Amino acid sequence: MNITIKTGDFRQEETDVVVIGMLENPDFYSGHLHLADEALGGRIRELIELGDFKGKMKDTSLLYTRGAMKTARVLLVGLGAYHELTVEKVRQGAGHAAKHVRDIGLKTATFLIPDEVPDAGNMVQAAAEAILLSLYQFNQHKTVQEDDDEKALESITFLAESEPSQPTVERAVHRGQTIAEGTILARDLSNQPANHLTPTQLAEKAEAVAADNGLRCEVFDKATLEEKGFRTLLAVAQGSVEEPRFIILEYTPEGEGQDTVVLVGKGITFDTGGISLKPGKGMHEMKHDMSGAAAVLGAMKAVGQLKPDLHVIGVIAATENMPSGTAIKPGDVVTSYGGKTIEILNTDAEGRLVLADALGWTAQYNPQGVVDLATLTGAVITCLGHIAAGAMGTDLALMDKVKAAAEKTHERVWELPLWDDYDEGIKSKVADVQNIGDGTAGTIAGGAFLKKFVEDYPWVHLDIAGTAWGMKGSTYIPEGASGYGVRLLVQLVEDW
Numbered sequence: 001m002n003i004t005i006k007t008g009d010f011r012q013e014e015t016d017v018v019v020i021g022m023l024e025n026p027d028f029y030s031g032h033l034h035l036a037d038e039a040l041g042g043r044i045r046e047l048i049e050l051g052d053f054k055g056k057m058k059d060t061s062l063l064y065t066r067g068a069m070k071t072a073r074v075l076l077v078g079l080g081a082y083h084e085l086t087v088e089k090v091r092q093g094a095g096h097a098a099k100h101v102r103d104i105g106l107k108t109a110t111f112l113i114p115d116e117v118p119d120a121g122n123m124v125q126a127a128a129e130a131i132l133l134s135l136y137q138f139n140q141h142k143t144v145q146e147d148d149d150e151k152a153l154e155s156i157t158f159l160a161e162s163e164p165s166q167p168t169v170e171r172a173v174h175r176g177q178t179i180a181e182g183t184i185l186a187r188d189l190s191n192q193p194a195n196h197l198t199p200t201q202l203a204e205k206a207e208a209v210a211a212d213n214g215l216r217c218e219v220f221d222k223a224t225l226e227e228k229g230f231r232t233l234l235a236v237a238q239g240s241v242e243e244p245r246f247i248i249l250e251y252t253p254e255g256e257g258q259d260t261v262v263l264v265g266k267g268i269t270f271d272t273g274g275i276s277l278k279p280g281k282g283m284h285e286m287k288h289d290m291s292g293a294a295a296v297l298g299a300m301k302a303v304g305q306l307k308p309d310l311h312v313i314g315v316i317a318a319t320e321n322m323p324s325g326t327a328i329k330p331g332d333v334v335t336s337y338g339g340k341t342i343e344i345l346n347t348d349a350e351g352r353l354v355l356a357d358a359l360g361w362t363a364q365y366n367p368q369g370v371v372d373l374a375t376l377t378g379a380v381i382t383c384l385g386h387i388a389a390g391a392m393g394t395d396l397a398l399m400d401k402v403k404a405a406a407e408k409t410h411e412r413v414w415e416l417p418l419w420d421d422y423d424e425g426i427k428s429k430v431a432d433v434q435n436i437g438d439g440t441a442g443t444i445a446g447g448a449f450l451k452k453f454v455e456d457y458p459w460v461h462l463d464i465a466g467t468a469w470g471m472k473g474s475t476y477i478p479e480g481a482s483g484y485g486v487r488l489l490v491q492l493v494e495d496w
Helices: 031-039 043-050 087-103 120-134 163-191 199-213 222-228 231-237 283-306 351-365 379-384 396-409 420-426 442-451 486-495
Strands: 002-007 017-022 060-064 073-078 108-113 155-160 216-220 245-251 260-271 311-321 333-335 341-343 369-374 389-393 413-415 459-463
Touching: 002 163, 017 031, 017 087, 031 043, 043 060, 060 087, 073 087, 087 108, 087 120, 108 120, 120 155, 120 163, 155 163, 163 199, 163 283, 163 486, 199 216, 199 245, 199 260, 199 283, 199 311, 216 222, 222 231, 231 311, 231 333, 231 351, 245 283, 245 351, 260 283, 260 351, 260 486, 283 311, 283 369, 283 486, 311 351, 351 369, 351 442, 369 396, 369 486, 379 389, 379 442, 389 396, 389 442, 396 413, 396 459, 396 486, 420 442, 442 459
Parallel strands: 002 155, 017 073, 017 108, 108 155, 260 311, 260 369, 369 459, 389 413
Antiparallel strands: 060 073, 216 245, 245 311, 333 341, 389 459
16 A cells, blocks of 8 residues: 655545545635535535535545646545544444445545644544555455455545645654554454464564564573473463463663553464364354454554564464374363462353463563463353443453553453452362352453453453454454454553
8 A cells, every 4th residue: 555645735646536425514714625526626515515415424425627726526525513523433434434435446545634723733643544454355265356355546646735734744644654564464364264364474574564663572482381381371382283472572762760650461372262162153253262362462563563562472372272192181280380270160151261371471571560361261252342441450450551552542442350259160179269250240250261361560451352353333444353452452552
């Protein structure tokens, strides 16, 4: 995608379409709308007066200029009422417009950025994010392309109204593009079939991302994991012929004294459930069970480019969970990296096992905040659907930071209680803890389990099983992997 930011007269733009966002009851005697309406002989005003275009959210109207401008088309996109305009509505409107332009087969588009945009930096960034995210397609394994697959916007221009506003637009578009590219990386990884993304291949991808974005990367192979005592990660991995990997990405800013934040991702590249085998229906979607890891890797890619004044570490525990003669069994007892014993009652509760080692390892960094993302429980979908992630944690201040980032990015979270009362449900008769609860509050039981392996640092757990894929109703989130968490994590880091 070729992206250009410039200032100029949109009537002279040689582009397939000029896109103009329009509020309900606009003032025709100001800005781009006045100029466009004047050039088109009053046709925009006529549309409004006839009631054929009202500027309501996601309304669109395509007008042909008939030689009145260099472009052949003007697309009006409704953004709703001015007093109800939000950053998320700009995302939805921009994403809707970009998909519309792409779907009618156009190759180049110019999006107008008026000077009077409120909260211009955030609004323009949101538009840039949504435009790029809405155009996402995962077609790399198709050998025969369908007509819709071949439609692609090749060039986008963001046209600032005046030269003084261009630097603001440039900064906002750059940041939006950077975050969108991190999200797209996460989507690509999550959408990959498991035979194209093993733990080893995920580690290789992490090494490439690190090399391209100024990050330090260290990968522990099976022998190193055995030497260091990652026993629960190894226990989950022992049923598969694919070796596990533990991935550490690190961004270190210039200077000294910055806080350290650790982002932890569950990286089960395929989850059969192990001996506690999942039903066949929907099992193909378990390629997405590494979406937490994908979000961490996508966020670290963006962090490396945006260079916040914060020490950020990404930790990924990667393995398959397979049934075989060597697989762990219900009733087995394993010992975590930190030394706690775990009775495995259900081998399909494997994500919390690999996270137990990851959270134990994380303590050595003495972090001021740790956030883990995991497709941990189906129960969170029963609770929150595909709208929000379940959030649990041990630190109110960190939880408030996560909530604030979620509000800004519209990657929603809802806090669930993690009272000590829930610890009763994961008590084991033969070990320190068991890996499933008592059959109630399944999402919270997963959080209560993880809490046992959190050392003396602030921690928030995000159960993203409902948001990692299958989200609907958004113009910039496609079917399949959503890339949920990348934008939230980057916002959290930058606002720290």
